[in-house]
Amino acid sequence: MPYVKIEMLDGRSAEQKAALARAIADAFVEHGGAKRESVWVVFDDVARSNWAIGGELLEKPAGK
Amino acid sequence: MPYVKIEMLDGRSAEQKAALARAIADAFVEHGGAKRESVWVVFDDVARSNWAIGGELLEKPAGK
Amino acid sequence: MPYVKIEMLDGRSAEQKAALARAIADAFVEHGGAKRESVWVVFDDVARSNWAIGGELLEKPAGK
């Protein structure tokens, strides 16, 4: 039953996502007492132009 | 006031989404005591390469 | 595979939630081509003191 929503900067490869998904399922089986098939992991690739830290977009509008 | 965020595998048609949105609003009016215009439904179409169950991406990287 | 997260004002009964969950699963089977058991619905009961519309909390701090 864990639903794991991951919001992260875009650019990671399919292989990285596959390894992350596997490691997270492993973690829930080992530490969370979950059944493997009940672990859902969903990735959301966020553009740098849509992510701000400290009030500043990681990718600024042109000319700024 | 219900905000209904739906994360689902991509591929559903505009007609399906229209029917789902209507049925969900109906449900909140009939069962949830909500005013129809206060029901917000937002769909997020997730690629199979971004959804993992049991540690396995539904669409694996090429060659895996 | 749809994950339906519902954020709504607190106060709805268990019976209302049961009826809403059933109606939403029905909607995804009928309109979304989903398998019933793959429909997850999660409710989040939000206090009026944590929900603002138009900049105003639905339940204001005492004395305001």
Place this chain on the structure above:
Amino acid sequence: MPYVKIEMLDGRSAEQKAALARAIADAFVEHGGAKRESVWVVFDDVARSNWAIGGELLEKPAGK
């Protein structure tokens, strides 16, 4: 530590997002007692065809 996820209709410019992100960080520093660099703001641009109010998609399927 505030994580501010903003789901809004697509179409806003990078300049608008930059100004929004800055204003939200300002608000958390001024009113929320947060450290500026700990404020994360993430925008999700939602198509009108994925947003429904009162059971109606803001952009209906063709011919409806």
Place this chain on the structure above:
Amino acid sequence: MPYVKIEMLDGRSAEQKAALARAIADAFVEHGGAKRESVWVVFDDVARSNWAIGGELLEKPAGK
């Protein structure tokens, strides 16, 4: 139409939330071209025992 979900450490007062909600609505009117009444802001107060940074919970289990 912006839906602003704020996940933050618990402990902020109702007055702080009221000021934050107002400032965020102001920001969307001024910078986002939104109608004030269409701005929804929802706060989620997260316990320090439920928030981890760098793999460490901000409030560790007793004895750790």
Place this chain on the structure above:
Amino acid sequence: MPYVKIEMLDGRSAEQKAALARAIADAFVEHGGAKRESVWVVFDDVARSNWAIGGELLEKPAGK
């Protein structure tokens, strides 16, 4: 920058959450190329009465 929001049934211990948070940070460092301190993990403990699968709440209203 990954923000990992975990929605799971309530009942897991602080120790389980600590181990999960650590394992997820490890996974992002090892597989995701992330800096450890940039990995945020937030747990949301969901009551069984707020989680439905296949249209049925995991904890049904009394008498049902």
